[in-house]
Amino acid sequence: MQEADVVIVGAGAAGLSLAHELCAPSGGPRRPEVVLVQAPPGPLRPPERTWCFWEPPGGRYDAALTASWDRLRVRGRDGRTTVGNPAPLRYKMLRSGAFERLVGERLSGPGGCRRSEAVVDAIEDVPGGARVRGHDAAGRPLELRARWVFDSRPPSRLPAARTTLLQHFRGWFVRTEDAVFDDAVADLMDFRVPQPAHGMAFGYVLPLGPREALVEYTEFSAAVLGADAYEAALSRYTGEVLGLGPFRVLDVEQGVIPMTDGRFARRSGRAVFRIGTAGGATRASTGYTFAAVQRQTRAVAAALLAGRTPLPPAPHSRRSRAMDAVLLRALDTGRVEGSDFFGGLFRQVPTERLLRFLDGGSRPWEDVRIGLGTPVGPMLRTVAEVPFLRRRPPP
Ligand SMILES: Cc1cc2nc3c(=O)[nH]c(=O)nc-3n(C[C@H](O)[C@H](O)[C@H](O)COP(=O)(O)OP(=O)(O)OC[C@H]3O[C@@H](n4cnc5c(N)ncnc54)[C@H](O)[C@@H]3O)c2cc1C
Incomplete structure (x- = not known):
């Protein structure tokens, strides 16, 4: 021992x-x-x-x-x-x-x-x-x-929750023949992909040089896809949307991240x-x-x-968790369109403030201003509903 x-x-x-x-x-x-x-x-x-x-x-x-x-x-x-x-x-x-x-x-x-x-x-x-x-x-x-x-x-x-979605994705590390990437800019969300019936989907591009990038297809939805469906989505995205031309796939990365309240x-x-x-x-x-x-x-x-009991602190504040519960529910019910929601936020909120918000580092007044940039009616309806929903074991 x-x-x-x-x-x-x-x-x-x-x-x-x-x-x-x-x-x-x-x-x-x-x-x-x-x-x-x-x-x-x-x-x-x-x-x-x-x-x-x-x-x-x-x-x-x-x-x-x-x-x-x-x-x-x-x-x-x-x-x-x-x-x-x-x-x-x-x-x-x-x-x-x-x-x-x-x-x-x-x-x-x-x-x-x-x-x-x-x-x-x-x-x-x-x-x-x-x-x-x-x-x-x-x-x-x-x-x-x-x-x-x-x-x-x-x-x-996973714990019992009011809403459980999955963020699931597959990415290709690609090397293209032509210099097609602007390696100064990362694409966080590119909604020019077909949206699933339930949830949302987007491309994610992290350029590593003019000819190299990690290109991912991501969904927030209830269930993961088969490998063929991710491959088809990536082929369509790299070909029809990004127009990468000829390229080789150097490596593949795939994952699932639970999104739960x-x-x-x-x-x-x-x-x-x-x-x-x-x-x-x-x-x-x-x-x-x-x-x-x-x-x-x-x-x-x-x-x-410091010799104290090392209980890990809650990683996210109560306020962040409450806001997340509302957004998850709004996305899951289809009341809010993910592409409009996130697209609108990035258009209206300065990027630094938005990233600070996503890390739980924004002030309450900043959160209110960010909230006003979202579809207020559907979000308020969801705010009123969430406290009355029961937490259930995820399917
Ligand atoms: C592909 C992928 C990409 C991601 N990208 C991002 C990102 O860009 N940004 C971000 O913020 N988050 C990202 N995430 C989410 C999150 O950051 C990762 O899942 C992260 O790895 C979580 O860290 P963790 O230590 O909790 O779990 P893990 O990193 O999964 O570590 C768990 C460890 O436990 C070990 N383990 C499991 N069972 C046993 C056992 N019985 N005995 C001993 N060891 C065991 C595993 O080997 C593993 O090393 C990503 C997740 C995935 C799956």
Whole structure:
């Protein structure tokens, strides 16, 4: 049995971020002994993925970024285009492999941080802390004990909710023959794709150079598509809408992010806490999670280093969650057209304010002004309805 002050289960966005924070060389004498448990290669280890978020230049992961942009574009169904400058923020792209290497360097430095590779099967409170049990790739049992355990394994079931939608997408990393991309501008939402009967769909283009980009097709809807349907949507988008000409697909990325107004418990035992998606870090109205993971894991690390109980703070304010519940319901009922809603917001609200709003950093008066830029009638009807809806287990 191994012992440590802290065990982090799962080496995805949340586990890596917390390890990066706790294993900083500047941690001082209170720096805890940490074990980061990573799933062995196999079905529990997700393929490489791309995390985007926004913050000012000079962030702590800047050295590992693949790209960043200071112009963001949204295109309506009719092609109407809004280009915004989010200064002082930049839209940043971090690939999980680069982040793993960045954190790996920190973990291999001097100090009490270790890695372990195992499938975790159970986590339970024991006197003085918690015990983590699992097995390695060869089936040999592993047992760890720690004062605190942070669990980032994805939830096996989504919580009961008034509305549960899925943000599901597939993307191609493409290399084109011609120089067709403007690598100074990222396309956040391009609604010039056929809209599904239920929910909304858009293209997302992150140019990495004049001939390279990540091009995604995304839906917010009730159910994922088959691989063929994503491929057909991407072929149509890259061909008929973007007119990329000949290109090669270098890599593929696919994912599903639950968008739910259900409540995620952040504590599952006296000494066991949930972080990341499992701890409610996904913003229900957008699926963006990475920035909230940063706020959450920094607060946990600060509490640990100060000797306080490291209960992760709620990643999103009550106000943000209430607004998200209304928007999810309005989208789900079809009362609000997603393309009009998001297209209108980007047209009417300065980009920096909108991004701050999406990260929960706007002031109440700014939220009211942003609300006035949305379809007020259908939104107010939904505001009146939401408190009376029952939370049900998702289908
Ligand atoms: C393809 C994709 C792209 C995304 N892009 C963005 C984006 O651009 N911006 C954004 O803000 N959000 C994005 N998200 C949403 C969110 O940021 C990610 O899902 C993010 O990875 C969540 O971090 P996490 O640590 O909670 O979960 P994960 O990153 O999924 O990490 C969970 C970890 O737990 C491990 N694990 C699971 N079971 C076990 C077990 N039994 N034992 C040991 N380990 C286990 C897994 O191997 C994994 O490493 C994206 C999601 C996906 C799927």
